Amino acid sequence: MTAPVQIGSYRIERLLGVGSFAMVWLGYDSALDSHVAIKVLAENWSHDLRVRERFLDEARLLRWLDHERLVRVHAVGELADGRPYSVMAWADGGSLRDRLARGPLPAATAVRLLGEIAAGVAVLHRYGIVHRDLTPGNILFRSGTPEATGAGPAGEQVLIADLGLAKALAAASGLTARAGTPGYMAPEQDDPLAVVDTRADVFGLGRLGFRLLGVDAGRPGSGVRLRDGVPPRVAAVLGRATAAHPADRHPDAAAFRAALNRATPDGQGRAYAAPRRYRVKVAGVAVVVVAAVGGTTAEPGGTTTGTGSGGPGSATHTSGPITVTLPAGWRATGEGWAGRYADDGNLEPALVMSPEPRRWAADSALPGAFVGLSASTAARTTPAGFVAEHPHADCIALPARATRQAGVDWVVVTFSCDRGRPVIVEAAGLGPGRTGLVYVQITPPAGSGPDFVDTLLAGVRVR
Structure with a gap:
C-alpha cells in the first residue's frame, strides 16, 4: 500500500489505522497549523453503493450532531479515483x-x-x-x-x-x-x-x-x-x-x-470533570445552552391527563414533582434531566412539551418548551444568575423582565435571533418552598407574544 502524499488541502504524514471498510491517515493543515484524521473508503469497497452510502452517512451524522462527546467531522471530499473521504478531528490520545x-x-x-x-x-x-x-x-x-x-x-x-x-x-x-x-x-x-x-x-x-x-x-x-x-x-x-x-x-x-x-456511592461512575456550560448545536443552530454534563433533554416517561383544549380542563403532564398545563395541540414527554443528577444518583426531573416533543430540539420550525427542576443548581446560583449563563449566538437579548406566575417569581429574558428560531425565551425561578430552581426554555409559536409565555409559565407547577 502506497501512502498518498496529499488528500485535498492536507499533507499526509502517516497511517493511523486500517479497518474493514476504511483506512485513516494523519493529515496536516499548513494554513491552520493543525492535524486532522482523514478517513478514506477502502479500494475494495469503493464500487459497493451500499457501503459507500454507509460511509457518507457516518460523516453526515457526525457533522449534524456536532457534539464534543463524539468525533467531529469538518468536511467530506472525493479522491481522484472516486473514493469518498471525511476529514475529522484527530484523536491524538489513541484508542x-x-x-x-x-x-x-x-x-x-x-x-x-x-x-x-x-x-x-x-x-x-x-x-x-x-x-x-x-x-x-x-x-x-x-x-x-x-x-x-x-x-x-x-x-x-x-x-x-x-x-x-x-x-x-x-x-x-x-x-x-x-x-x-x-x-x-x-x-x-x-x-x-x-x-x-x-x-x-x-x-x-x-x-x-x-x-x-x-x-x-x-x-x-x-x-x-x-x-x-x-x-x-x-x-x-x-x-x-x-x-x-x-x-x-x-x-x-x-x-x-x-x-x-x-x-458507586463515592462517585466513581460520575464524570471526571465538574459540570460546565456548553452549547448544544442542532442542525447548525445554537438551540439550548445548559450547565450540565451530558446535555439537555428529557428522558422518556411521565403521565398526561386531560383534553388538551388549552382552556379549562386542558391536558396536563406530570414528571416527578413537575406538572405542566399543555397549550392546545401540544404533548409532553420526559421524567429526567439528562446528565443532571440529584444527591440520590437519579436524574433530576424534566420534560419537553411541543406539538411533536421528540422532534422539537432538531426542528427549528416547531414551537415547544423544556422544563426542568434542579436542587443542585439552586444551591449554586440565583434564577437571574442562571438566566445570565444562557446567551444565544446570533441573537439579541431584550431587557430582562420579572413576572409572578403560579406563586413563582420568574426572571425572563427574550432573545431575538437572526437565524434558526426567531425567538428563544429563557426563564428561571425558585420553586415553592425553595425546592429547587425551575428552568424553562421556550420557543413560542410564530406571532405570539409575552402573554403566551406568561400563560405557559403560569401552567408550570412544582409540588
Whole structure:
C-alpha cells in the first residue's frame, strides 16, 4: 500500500489505522497549523453503493450532531479515483484498545471511564440513534482542558467514534444486515428479523465494562468476578446490561449510567470533570445552552391527563414533582434531566412539551418548551444568575423582565435571533418552598407574544 502524499488541502504524514471498510491517515493543515484524521473508503469497497452510502452517512451524522462527546467531522471530499473521504478531528490520545493492550487500567479509573463512555452513547440515544458496534477500538481520546465535558485523566476527552453501523431507530429493525463485533454485539443483532434499539448499545456498554474491569462474564447471565477496588454493586449493573433478553436490560445509555452512578456511592461512575456550560448545536443552530454534563433533554416517561383544549380542563403532564398545563395541540414527554443528577444518583426531573416533543430540539420550525427542576443548581446560583449563563449566538437579548406566575417569581429574558428560531425565551425561578430552581426554555409559536409565555409559565407547577 502506497501512502498518498496529499488528500485535498492536507499533507499526509502517516497511517493511523486500517479497518474493514476504511483506512485513516494523519493529515496536516499548513494554513491552520493543525492535524486532522482523514478517513478514506477502502479500494475494495469503493464500487459497493451500499457501503459507500454507509460511509457518507457516518460523516453526515457526525457533522449534524456536532457534539464534543463524539468525533467531529469538518468536511467530506472525493479522491481522484472516486473514493469518498471525511476529514475529522484527530484523536491524538489513541484508542481504548491501545491502552488495554498495555495492561489493565486502575479499577477506579476504569469505572469512571465507563461512565464517560455511557454519557457519549447517551448523546446518540437522545437523538434516536443506535451505534450497534461499541468496542474498545471505537472509544478514542483527545487531549483537551480539564474543564471539557467528557474530560478524562489529564484533561483528555473521551470520544465515541465509528458510527458507520449506526442507524436511526426507525430504520434499525427489520431486514437489516448483521452488524457488530463478536464479544460486544447483543444477541438480537444476530437475528435479521429482530428489533435493534438502544438496548443493544446497553449490552455493548456492559461488555465494555467487563473488559475494563477485568471480569469474565462468559455467556450472558453467567457469574462475574470483579477486580479488587470495584464496588460490588457494579457487578449487578453489568449483569443486567448484558442480559440475554433486551427487556431485562437498562432501557438506554442514560439509564445505564445512572445505575452505574448509584452503584458507586463515592462517585466513581460520575464524570471526571465538574459540570460546565456548553452549547448544544442542532442542525447548525445554537438551540439550548445548559450547565450540565451530558446535555439537555428529557428522558422518556411521565403521565398526561386531560383534553388538551388549552382552556379549562386542558391536558396536563406530570414528571416527578413537575406538572405542566399543555397549550392546545401540544404533548409532553420526559421524567429526567439528562446528565443532571440529584444527591440520590437519579436524574433530576424534566420534560419537553411541543406539538411533536421528540422532534422539537432538531426542528427549528416547531414551537415547544423544556422544563426542568434542579436542587443542585439552586444551591449554586440565583434564577437571574442562571438566566445570565444562557446567551444565544446570533441573537439579541431584550431587557430582562420579572413576572409572578403560579406563586413563582420568574426572571425572563427574550432573545431575538437572526437565524434558526426567531425567538428563544429563557426563564428561571425558585420553586415553592425553595425546592429547587425551575428552568424553562421556550420557543413560542410564530406571532405570539409575552402573554403566551406568561400563560405557559403560569401552567408550570412544582409540588
